[in-house]
Amino acid sequence: xxxxxxxxxxxxxxxxxxxxxxxxxxxxxxxxxxxxxxxxxxxxxxxxxxxxxxxxxxxxxxxxxxxxxxxxxxxxxxxxxxxxxxxxxxxxxxxxxxxxxxxxxxxxxxxxxxxxxxxxxxxxxxxxxxxxxxxxxxxxxxxxxxxxxxxxxxxxxxxxxxxxxxxxxxxxxxxxxxxxxxxxxxxxxxxxxxxxxxxxxxxxxxxxxxxxxxxxxxxxxxxxxxxxxxxxxxxxxxxxxxxxxxxxxxxxxxxxxxxxxxxxxxxxxxxxxxxxxxxxxxxxxxxxxxxxxxxxxxxxxxxxxxxxxxxxxxxxxxxxxxxxxxxxxxxxxxxxxxxxxxxxxxxxxxxxxxxxxxxxxxxxxxxxxxxxxxxxxxxxxxxxxxxxxxxxxxxxxxxxxxxxxxxxxxxxxxxxxxxxxxxxxxxxxxxxxxxxxxxxxxxxxxxxxxxxxxxxxxxxxxxxxxxxxxxxxxxxxxxxxxxxxxxxxxxxxxxxxxxxxxxxxxxxxxxxxxxxxxxxxxxxxxxxxxxxxxxxxxxxxxxxxxxxxxxxxxxxxxxxx
Numbered sequence: 001x002x003x004x005x006x007x008x009x010x011x012x013x014x015x016x017x018x019x020x021x022x023x024x025x026x027x028x029x030x031x032x033x034x035x036x037x038x039x040x041x042x043x044x045x046x047x048x049x050x051x052x053x054x055x056x057x058x059x060x061x062x063x064x065x066x067x068x069x070x071x072x073x074x075x076x077x078x079x080x081x082x083x084x085x086x087x088x089x090x091x092x093x094x095x096x097x098x099x100x101x102x103x104x105x106x107x108x109x110x111x112x113x114x115x116x117x118x119x120x121x122x123x124x125x126x127x128x129x130x131x132x133x134x135x136x137x138x139x140x141x142x143x144x145x146x147x148x149x150x151x152x153x154x155x156x157x158x159x160x161x162x163x164x165x166x167x168x169x170x171x172x173x174x175x176x177x178x179x180x181x182x183x184x185x186x187x188x189x190x191x192x193x194x195x196x197x198x199x200x201x202x203x204x205x206x207x208x209x210x211x212x213x214x215x216x217x218x219x220x221x222x223x224x225x226x227x228x229x230x231x232x233x234x235x236x237x238x239x240x241x242x243x244x245x246x247x248x249x250x251x252x253x254x255x256x257x258x259x260x261x262x263x264x265x266x267x268x269x270x271x272x273x274x275x276x277x278x279x280x281x282x283x284x285x286x287x288x289x290x291x292x293x294x295x296x297x298x299x300x301x302x303x304x305x306x307x308x309x310x311x312x313x314x315x316x317x318x319x320x321x322x323x324x325x326x327x328x329x330x331x332x333x334x335x336x337x338x339x340x341x342x343x344x345x346x347x348x349x350x351x352x353x354x355x356x357x358x359x360x361x362x363x364x365x366x367x368x369x370x371x372x373x374x375x376x377x378x379x380x381x382x383x384x385x386x387x388x389x390x391x392x393x394x395x396x397x398x399x400x401x402x403x404x405x406x407x408x409x410x411x412x413x414x415x416x417x418x419x420x421x422x423x424x425x426x427x428x429x430x431x432x433x434x435x436x437x438x439x440x441x442x443x444x445x446x447x448x449x450x451x452x453x454x455x456x457x458x459x460x461x462x463x464x465x466x467x468x469x470x471x472x473x474x475x476x477x478x479x480x481x482x483x484x485x486x487x488x489x490x491x492x493x494x495x496x497x498x499x500x501x502x503x504x505x506x507x508x509x510x511x512x513x514x515x516x517x518x519x520x521x522x523x524x525x526x527x528x529x530x531x532x533x534x535x536x537x538x539x540x541x542x543x544x545x546x547x548x549x550x551x552x553x554x555x556x557x558x559x560x561x
Contacts, residue, residue: 048101049120053160055094057126060159062086063169091169098164126160146188154184205467212260212464215253217246217514220471227471234477244477246514251476252276254468255419255432259284261461262416265408266291277431281423288412289363293356295406299399301350307394311336314386317447321379328376332383335365340387355395362388370424385417386447418442418461429476435468 062083067073070080105111140146158180163172206221219230234243255276260269262284270276274283318324318332339361343354350358362384369381389410396406421441422433433441438461443451446459453459457466 043116044101044104045114045116046120046123049114049117049122050124052117052121052162053124053126053157055090055097056160056162058090059087059094059162059169060173062090091163094162095164098162126157143188147185150187151181151185154187155181157184205463206471208463209254209257209467212257213253214257214468215246215250216471217243217250220250223471242514247473248477250472251434252432254435254438254464254472255280258415258419258422258438258461258464261464262412262419263287265411277429278423279431281420281431284412284416284419288409288416289360291405291412292359292409295402295409296352296356296359299352299355299395299402299406301352301355301391301395302398303344303348303350304394304397306397307390310390310393311340311387314383314390317386318383321383324376324379324383328380332380335362335384336387340391355391359388359391362391367420370421382421382445385445389414414460418445421445432476434474434476435465435472436474439465439469441465 066080066083066087069083070076105114140149155177158176158178159173161176161180163169163176166172206216209216210221217230219227230243234240234247256270259276259280263269266287268287270280270283274280315333315336318329321329324332340358343358344350366381366384366388369377369384372378372381392406392410392413396403396410399406418438418441419433421444422428422438423431425433425437425440427434428437442459442462442465443454446454448454448459451459454462457463
């Protein structure tokens with residue numbers, strides 16, 4: 001009986017404690033010890049945001065203690081029930097606080113985005129409890145490390161956001177943690193993206209192509225995700241024709257840049273009224289030939305040891321060529337003897353008129369064999385051009401007074417042969433060649449042993465063909481005339497001339513970078529920046545990871561309402 005009496009007294013005492021706790025906790029919830037944090041901040045939203053994590057932690061602590069004291073809910077007892085009461089009162093206080101704040105905002109007509117509260121969330125002292133861990137995560141050596149560290153911290157800080165709506169606290173808290181982790185992981189990625197936007201690390205080879213007048217598309221300039229997006233956009237009806245048209249102009253401008261490589265030594269370039277393709281190739285050939293013809297009457301040739309060695313090396317390469325058949329090899333030997341060696345005078349000299357005849361004959365034969373579908377004759381064309389080039393080098397050595405002019409002509413011809421071969425390749429459209437076809441021509445005309453110059457990236461014109469093949473379209477798109485009307489209609493719709501599908505609008509906006517004027521703007525945005533803007537991009541990439549945790553809190557808070 002005494003034991004029963006004692007137990008009743010104990011139960012009454014615990015009930016009184018619970019009653020007093022039920023009155024005390026709301027007062028603490030309404031005026032927590034940390035309430036003075038942010039009390040002097042100028043804006044109510046900032047104060048509200050700064051205290052959000054405090055209330056969020058206040059909701060979780062009694063829940064954690066309740067679970068601990070009840071062994072996970074398996075053994076409820078007076079102490080665990082006391083903490084349960086604290087959970088209820090803290091939740092009510094948090095919801096009342098939220099309701100009062102939102103009512104105040106409505107009364108003041110403040111219905112926009114709550115920037116003040118966002119700022120308060122960011123500067124809340126709770127966010128800096130794990131400052132050391134945040135610094136380590138932000139300074140991770142790899143982007144994966146930064147993302148994983150940001151996700152862990154974001155999830156942790158997201159858990160401190162208060163839950164002010166709904167009845168399932170656990171589900172909402174789990175959602176807050178997930179959103180916080182996502183936001184924390186996104187911060188370093190977004191910072192790196194901003195860094196690339198404000199301070200693009202344009203490859204030197206890309207810069208070189210742009211400097212030579214190659215009109216790269218936005219995707220070709222930026223690469224990566226933007227290039228993949230460009231390829232997707234090319235398949236969108238209407239706007240896809242603008243992308244394909246820009247890609248075609250890009251390839252045509254590569255052709256122009258290559259032609260200008262052959263004309264530059266003469267101080268000339270392709271006139272704007274001559275279209276790329278066969279007309280441009282013929283113009284370059286005629287210009288180089290005229291420059292050589294004008295100089296030839298003043299020249300004489302003297303056969304020297306270097307000339308003999310060069311011809312012997314070419315003959316040896318022909319003999320070892322696995323593509324040329326025996327009949328073609330014999331044809332080469334006959335041409336070399338009859339058209340070159342037999343024209344040399346007894347004193348070892350060649351007059352300017354004979355040089356011109358030999359040079360023209362070799363060039364015409366090489367052009368003829370180059371057009372053949374027989375691979376053996378295509379190789380013969382390359383060998384004849386090597387003889388032609390060797391002849392010109394001998395003439396240069398024999399006429400030192402004209403060395404500069406001859407060097408310019410020979411350099412122009414060397415570049416031209418690669419253009420001519422690319423324009424004659426199978427698949428070239430009326431002389432317009434792709435980056436891959438130019439690359440193949442550069443490799444084929446590399447006469448170094450085992451293509452060693454090409455293997456090292458040092459073959460003639462390879463500085464243009466390598467990046468072009470790497471970033472540009474590998475086929476020539478159609479001109480886009482079939483659906484350019486649809487593209488124009490899409491852009492007209494975007495401008496307000498007609499209604500436009502919500503799905504079409506983003507594509508139409510993106511396509512603005514592919515019209516001629518828009519492409520120039522895109523180039524400026526992607527590759528050209530004042531130094532101050534570049535420094536801003538560097539700062540964004542460097543410091544954005546530090547915001548993983550603070551920015552995760554407001555993102556998570558939105559999921560708890």
